[in-house]
Amino acid sequence: MTDRPLTRHTIFQTSLMTALLDGIYEGDMTVGELLGKGNFGIGTFDGLDGEMVIVDGVCYQVRHDGSATRADLEACSPYAVATNFVPRIRRKAPENIRRSELSEFIDGMTPSENYMYALRITGHFSNVKTRTVVKQEKPYRPMTEATDEDEEQNFNDISGVIVGFRTPIYEKGISVPGCHVHFIDDERRVGGHVLDFTLTEGEIELCPGTDLELRLPLDSGFSKANLDPEDLDEQLHKTEVKD
Numbered sequence: 001m002t003d004r005p006l007t008r009h010t011i012f013q014t015s016l017m018t019a020l021l022d023g024i025y026e027g028d029m030t031v032g033e034l035l036g037k038g039n040f041g042i043g044t045f046d047g048l049d050g051e052m053v054i055v056d057g058v059c060y061q062v063r064h065d066g067s068a069t070r071a072d073l074e075a076c077s078p079y080a081v082a083t084n085f086v087p088r089i090r091r092k093a094p095e096n097i098r099r100s101e102l103s104e105f106i107d108g109m110t111p112s113e114n115y116m117y118a119l120r121i122t123g124h125f126s127n128v129k130t131r132t133v134v135k136q137e138k139p140y141r142p143m144t145e146a147t148d149e150d151e152e153q154n155f156n157d158i159s160g161v162i163v164g165f166r167t168p169i170y171e172k173g174i175s176v177p178g179c180h181v182h183f184i185d186d187e188r189r190v191g192g193h194v195l196d197f198t199l200t201e202g203e204i205e206l207c208p209g210t211d212l213e214l215r216l217p218l219d220s221g222f223s224k225a226n227l228d229p230e231d232l233d234e235q236l237h238k239t240e241v242k243d
């Protein structure tokens, strides 16, 4: 294996993780525009109205009960990451592997930890544990409080796809460092932000990203937000990892 990606590839992102943590839950980018930036991705919707999953060029909205529907092209996102997924690295996953072990396996698939990776895991899961944010009303609370009401879902014996990104630690604050992944089942009926899973059998695909296209919102919420909180690590842990 080489020690670097073989070709340039752009990952697109609208707004910043720190803006979302600061309660900036309205964006100026529509789902329609976002799909112009990639056929694959994750994010959320205005008012934290569910988890976003973009797979095969279709954007799905997963609501707090875990149910998925096609997102309205006019809906806006306050935070999303997308790319045109090209599976450049592909491996069959070890059987019956848990998330923690799989993440080490995936580390071994990457040429270097200093690049971004879009990550797709397709297969059958004995269990997927997800959470989904609950739609917020104004005035918006910071995300560490908003996610207290998250509902967790457990899906057993289910086929589907995990979609997301493995982001270098140095991008902390811009994005979610480490793996940030969402799940949707094969029927595109249920899903959410992934907390844990056991993959019975499946395939892992990676698309290395070398270029970041960052789009900052043009509104006063974003311009006045505190994007450099002292307890960033704690906030990221509480809102994204939840253990």
Ligand SMILES: [Zn+2]
Residues within 6 Å of the ligand: 042, 051, 180, 181, 182, 193, 194
């Ligand atoms: Zn998420």
